[in-house]
Amino acid sequence: MPQLWAANAVSGSQWVQTFTLTNDDGTLMNIVGKAFEFVVRASATDTSPTPLAKVTSNGATAQGYITVTAASSTVQVVLMPTATASIPATGPWHALWMDSGLADQTELLYGPFYCQPAPTP
Secondary structure (H helix, E strand, C coil), X not given: CCEECCEEXXXXXXXXXXXXXXXXXXXXXXXXXXXXXXXXXXXXCCCCCCCCEEEECCEXXXXXXXXXXXXXXXXXXXXXXXXXXXXXXXXXXXXXEECCCCCCCEEEEEEEEEEECCCCC
């Protein structure tokens, strides 16, 4: 079952989060050969073909990238400032998927994605 987790970012800034993936017994998950996708959508029920932000472990884009380190079972998600600038302050939801689009796709975590503007000095 995926974990509910709230993400917080500052609009127009780089957002970086590293996740360590473990099995139910606490051991490190074997993620060798796995592909990852992180999406931010307008709402928890949004299924539009174009999410607000999307990054994958298949390569970097203008929106960001995912780095996978199999030895430590870690997945680092990076959203670039251009990606966070397009995410509204309230309403969006995110999800981290393993092997998205395949028969064994797994939603690892999901939840609200809060993206607030930075306070002015």
